Amino acid sequence: MVRRSRLLGLGGRSTHCRLVVLDADTALLFAVGTSRDPGEAGFTLVEVLVAFAILSIVLLALFSGLSTALFGDRRAEFTRSALRLAKAELETAGVDKPLTPGVTTGRFANGMEWKLSVQPYAAGTPKAEPAYWVEIIVRPSSGSNQSSFASALAAQIAPAPSVTLTTLKLVTSPQ
Numbered sequence: 001m002v003r004r005s006r007l008l009g010l011g012g013r014s015t016h017c018r019l020v021v022l023d024a025d026t027a028l029l030f031a032v033g034t035s036r037d038p039g040e041a042g043f044t045l046v047e048v049l050v051a052f053a054i055l056s057i058v059l060l061a062l063f064s065g066l067s068t069a070l071f072g073d074r075r076a077e078f079t080r081s082a083l084r085l086a087k088a089e090l091e092t093a094g095v096d097k098p099l100t101p102g103v104t105t106g107r108f109a110n111g112m113e114w115k116l117s118v119q120p121y122a123a124g125t126p127k128a129e130p131a132y133w134v135e136i137i138v139r140p141s142s143g144s145n146q147s148s149f150a151s152a153l154a155a156q157i158a159p160a161p162s163v164t165l166t167t168l169k170l171v172t173s174p175q
Contacts, residue, residue, distance in 0.1 A: 075161055082112060082138040082163035089114060090136050094169050099132045111141040121168060135166040 085108050093099065093116060104116045114136055121131035139162040 078140060078161055079163060081110065082161075083165075085110075085112060086114070086136045086138045086163050086165045089116065089138075090134060090165050090167060093118070093134050093136075094132075094171065099134065099169060099171060101132070107141075108138075112138055113141060114138045130171045132169050132171065133166065134169050135164065138163045 099118050101118050101120055103118075105114065106116075107113050117133075117135045117137075119133045119135075121133055123129075123131065140160050142160075
């Protein structure tokens with residue numbers, strides 16, 4: 001049941017309030033709406049521009065962080081995959097065919113390129129078993145088919161990652 005309705009002045013603004021009496025001891029006061037002075041209707045252009053500037057700064061920071069996170073994730077995925085492939089190639093070096101000094105290159109099924117370098121190890125004793133330094137470098141494909149100007153620019157700014165593993169392999173004589 002609505003008993004009264006009147007305008008209350010609050011700091012230059014008028015608030016229309018309703019007094020609702022529920023029973024003899026309880027009454028509720030509701031603010032129904034506000035009306036501004038005629039010169040204060042809406043937001044000023046400066047307020048809107050400042051709000052857009054703040055919003056654009058926040059969105060720029062958010063998207064920059066997201067881009068950095070995605071770039072780091074792609075780099076970590078490449079490193080995991082390249083390490084797995086490099087370890088597998090390094091383990092098979094000298095197993096299928098004997099180690100010979102020189103450089104061998106190839107490409108994995110996923111498009112990554114590898115370079116295997118074999119150098120003789122100079123042992124301090126003349127009766128030592130022959131050994132070789134074996135190094136493998138795995139890089140992403142060096143194809144020149146850049147998909148966009150941005151990716152070509154990014155390739156110039158941040159060099160392509162590579163994974164390098166080196167080990168010393170002993171060659172035993174068959175008996």
